[in-house]
Amino acid sequence: MKETKEYTLYNDTVMDHFLNPRNMGDVQEADGVGEVGAAACGDIMKISLKIRDGKIEDARFKTFGCGSAIASSSMATELIKGRTLEEAKNFSNQEVVDALGGLPPVKIHCSVLAEEALKAAIEDYEAKQAPKTAAA
Amino acid sequence: MDKRFVYLDHQATTPVLEEALQAMLPYFREAYGSPSSLHRFGLQVREGLKEAREKIARMINAESEEDLIFTSGGTESSNLAIKGFADANHRKGNHLVISAIEHPSVMNSVEYLTKHGFEVTQVPVDAVGRINPEDVRAAITDKTILVAVHLVNHDIGTIQPVKEIAKITAEKGIALYADALAAAGWMPIDVQDLGVQLLSFSPHRFYGPKGIGVLYRNRKARVTSHIHGGVQENGRRAGTENVPAIIGAGVAAEIAVRDLSKRVEHVAALQKRLYEGLWKHIEYIKLNGPEPGPLRVCNTLNLSTEFIEGEGQLLLLDYQGIAVASGSSCVSKSLKVSHVLSAIKLDHALAQGNIIMSLGKDNTVEDVDYVLDTFPKIVHKLRNMSPMWKEFEEGVIDSVIKPTGRGKSFTEHAAAVSGKAAH
Numbered sequence: 001m002k003e004t005k006e007y008t009l010y011n012d013t014v015m016d017h018f019l020n021p022r023n024m025g026d027v028q029e030a031d032g033v034g035e036v037g038a039a040a041c042g043d044i045m046k047i048s049l050k051i052r053d054g055k056i057e058d059a060r061f062k063t064f065g066c067g068s069a070i071a072s073s074s075m076a077t078e079l080i081k082g083r084t085l086e087e088a089k090n091f092s093n094q095e096v097v098d099a100l101g102g103l104p105p106v107k108i109h110c111s112v113l114a115e116e117a118l119k120a121a122i123e124d125y126e127a128k129q130a131p132k133t134a135a136a
Numbered sequence: 137m138d139k140r141f142v143y144l145d146h147q148a149t150t151p152v153l154e155e156a157l158q159a160m161l162p163y164f165r166e167a168y169g170s171p172s173s174l175h176r177f178g179l180q181v182r183e184g185l186k187e188a189r190e191k192i193a194r195m196i197n198a199e200s201e202e203d204l205i206f207t208s209g210g211t212e213s214s215n216l217a218i219k220g221f222a223d224a225n226h227r228k229g230n231h232l233v234i235s236a237i238e239h240p241s242v243m244n245s246v247e248y249l250t251k252h253g254f255e256v257t258q259v260p261v262d263a264v265g266r267i268n269p270e271d272v273r274a275a276i277t278d279k280t281i282l283v284a285v286h287l288v289n290h291d292i293g294t295i296q297p298v299k300e301i302a303k304i305t306a307e308k309g310i311a312l313y314a315d316a317l318a319a320a321g322w323m324p325i326d327v328q329d330l331g332v333q334l335l336s337f338s339p340h341r342f343y344g345p346k347g348i349g350v351l352y353r354n355r356k357a358r359v360t361s362h363i364h365g366g367v368q369e370n371g372r373r374a375g376t377e378n379v380p381a382i383i384g385a386g387v388a389a390e391i392a393v394r395d396l397s398k399r400v401e402h403v404a405a406l407q408k409r410l411y412e413g414l415w416k417h418i419e420y421i422k423l424n425g426p427e428p429g430p431l432r433v434c435n436t437l438n439l440s441t442e443f444i445e446g447e448g449q450l451l452l453l454d455y456q457g458i459a460v461a462s463g464s465s466c467v468s469k470s471l472k473v474s475h476v477l478s479a480i481k482l483d484h485a486l487a488q489g490n491i492i493m494s495l496g497k498d499n500t501v502e503d504v505d506y507v508l509d510t511f512p513k514i515v516h517k518l519r520n521m522s523p524m525w526k527e528f529e530e531g532v533i534d535s536v537i538k539p540t541g542r543g544k545s546f547t548e549h550a551a552a553v554s555g556k557a558a559h
Contacts, residue, residue: 009451024521035523037554041465042488044553046523062523066447066466106469
């Protein structure tokens with residue numbers, strides 16, 4: 001065992017996003033909030049969005065879950081900022097996995113949870129918009 | 137406090153004692169003969185093995201050192217105890233009684249047998265993981281051939297009433313197998329006083345080497361060999377003996393007996409300091425298993441910290457130099473929480489927040505104080521990151537540990553957001 005090597009459970013990118021999560025917290029006066037849980041393991045992820053002119057201006061997360069769940073939500077919020085709603089609706093968990101440089105097979109579902117939380121937040125936004133659109 | 141490395145996973149494994157290592161070394165390159173050989177190289181090693189066997193027999197007060205079978209580890213010992221005994225005794229009956237919280241090597245050996253004509257009854261445990269001997273009595277049928285109950289639970293540290301259970305099995309004329317994996321080295325073990333017919337343990341849990349397990353089997357309990365080949369271990373376990381490991385195990389056993397009261401006193405004091413400190417500094421934390429004292433093994437604490445998950449705690453502790461284990465589903469490859477935590481009916485949210493800290497003889501007061509300084513900060517960081525913490529503060533969900541009467545339970549909330557129950 002080499003003394004100088006750091007042995008970590010996940011790769012450097014995942015560890016970085018776990019140890020220094022980006023966009024952690026709640027968007028104040030969010031336009032859309034999605035909270036989803038993984039039935040398989042019990043993890044819970046919440047993503048809140050600020051939306052301006054059909055674009056995601058800000059995205060924040062809170063996660064009850066393992067290291068890869070926290071890293072997945074951190075990365076997902078990083079990736080999604082600045083995208084249009086249409087682009088965001090096509091967001092796939094694979095993008096999170098790729099950006100993180102891969103996740104162990106048993107942890108892929110964590111990235112799925114991030115995708116689901118994002119889509120739930122968009123649905124929440126659209127549901128809130130619908131009455132306004134109808135009224136207009 | 138300055139970062140330091142603190143190993144708190146002694147229920148996984150321990151470092152090899154210097155004395156054990158030194159005793160082992162000559163057996164790699166000098167005394168390298170096979171104990172089955174009839175020349176001086178073999179006979180020399182045979183003598184070393186005999187001495188090691190005697191030391192290990194003394195550690196558990198076996199009637200004879202001939203009652204010990206050396207295997208490759210605790211898991212092989214459990215497999216041999218369960219499957220070997222079932223094979224040798226299947227004409228007497230096909231029913232086994234085990235507790236619901238046995239080690240996976242016992243649970244899965246028994247599960248294998250159920251696919252081959254055996255039946256099993258799992259005796260439940262109470263909220264701290266204790267088996268009621270009367271439940272064992274009630275589970276025994278006229279087909280029962282073996283009862284398997286561990287001395288100490290590997291996850292939550294509960295000491296089981298094995299001696300009381302032995303009275304029942306003796307009365308019924310049934311063999312009792314006690315897995316002593318989590319107990320050996322941390323409490324006195326006397327197979328004759330306990331009244332068990334089979335008992336297994338693994339020396340790497342008490343500063344011996346890995347790759348060696350022990351099965352004690354007295355003359356009343358026949359086991360059929362499962363590793364076939366030559367007549368090593370009196371024909372009960374074929375294959376050239378792992379001589380250096382057996383020699384190291386002998387030394388570890390001898391020192392475990394010599395130092396037992398000193399080790400127990402030291403580790404129990406650290407356990408108490410850690411327990412009291414954690415509960416003083418962290419709110420919404422639950423101890424799994426009995427309070428430190430006569431019902432709990434001296435070296436472990438199993439705790440659930442509410443509103444956060446266990447793997448995150450483990451990783452952040454590791455980042456700060458502190459090595460612990462967790463029974464959270466996120467840590468297991470099967471995504472299931474530890475069967476032990478399920479058996480004590482621990483709420484799923486608390487099972488998710490599970491951490492196991494197991495102390496050893498080389499841990500110090502400074503180590504414990506470093507953990508007490510570090511862990512509350514980690515809990516704070518993860519709670520800030522957890523949606524559950526804020527939702528608890530806002531009264532959306534309630535605490536399981538200290539209910540306020542406001543909000544839904546975590547489990548109800550988790551089911552609502554995931555569409556399915558968390559279990």
